[in-house]
Amino acid sequence: MKKLLPPLAAPLLMAQAPPPQVPAALANTSADQIIDASPAAHWLAIDPDDIMVMDTAVGRMVVQLAPQFAPQHVAAIKALVKAGRFDDGRIVRVQDNYVVQWAAKPLDGKAVVSQPPDVREQRVRPERLPAEYERSARGLAFTPSPYKDTYAEAGWISGWQAARDAKAGTAWLAHCYGTVGVGRDMPPDTGDGAELYTVIGHGPRHLDRNIANVGRVLAGIEPHAALPRGTEALGFYKDESSRVKITQVRLASQIPGFPRWQMMDTASPSFAAVVQARANRTGFFVRPAGAADLCTLKVPVREAR
Secondary structure, X not given: OOOOOOOOOHHHHOEEOOOOOOOHHHOOOOHHHHHHHOOHHHEEEEOHHHEEEEEEOOEEEEEEEOOOOOHHHHHHHHHHHHOOOOOOOEEEEEEXXXXXXXXXXXXXXXXXXXXXXXOOOOOOOOOOOOOOOOEEOOOOEEXXXXXXXXXXXXXXXXXXXXXXXXXXXXXXXXXXXXXXEEOOOOOOOOOOOOEEEEEOOOOOHHHOOOOOEEEEEEEOHHHHHOOOOOOOHHHEOOOHHHOEEEEEEEEHHHOOOOOOEEEEOOOOHHHHXXXXXXXXXXXXXXXXXXXXXXXXXXXXXXXXX
């Protein structure tokens, strides 16, 4: 009797890109040299409507939003930006080796959010957003990392550091340096996009699938990561005098002449060479590591040439 094959399982819902081959000419080249020499075809354009530009008292931060991973949160953030809700907002929290967190200008004369979620008043939102902590992997092309990950199967999806559960058929953005997430109260569906943070320390991957990740910082994280640390629980600032003012937040599409940005195609041979170079540091390492964690293998981004 012919043996029956098992039915197709959920993992096959997600396309897996074949690992790109590293060109021999790039095998012993530094990551910076590879990036500089990469052809235009190995770069992806970033939609200006998905770039949030935040001007603060200490500088400008440019953030790329990820609507393909958290569409309802990103839509809410864009609506807040267009309504001017972040203008005159505040950076309310800087926790060492963890995050910088900012909040939109509150409505109805209420105080700016400045306490940890387990002790502050739990707010009631008129329109609650779903907990967009992961999404269906259907239709996504996943390029796996060549190195083992502690938390999940790690890799990249269309220029983003990501991870997946092939058995469940789900994927999500990983918490790495510069990742932007949505602050919330204790219930999972209480983030409305009015509180955002970016990671300024070692990637807190334990937050994966516990918070909605909505993007990453493209530029300008340095002066914000260097701000004085908050003295209250979880690095919140104690009072208004310590908080940093947000002067204006706009989408790049609202700013005439704003530079175009690109991210490297993570399915390209150039990125495969970057991964190899960052794991081994040819010419410097005495003992090549031969491995690297996902957050070390960041995706190159640049202003368009």
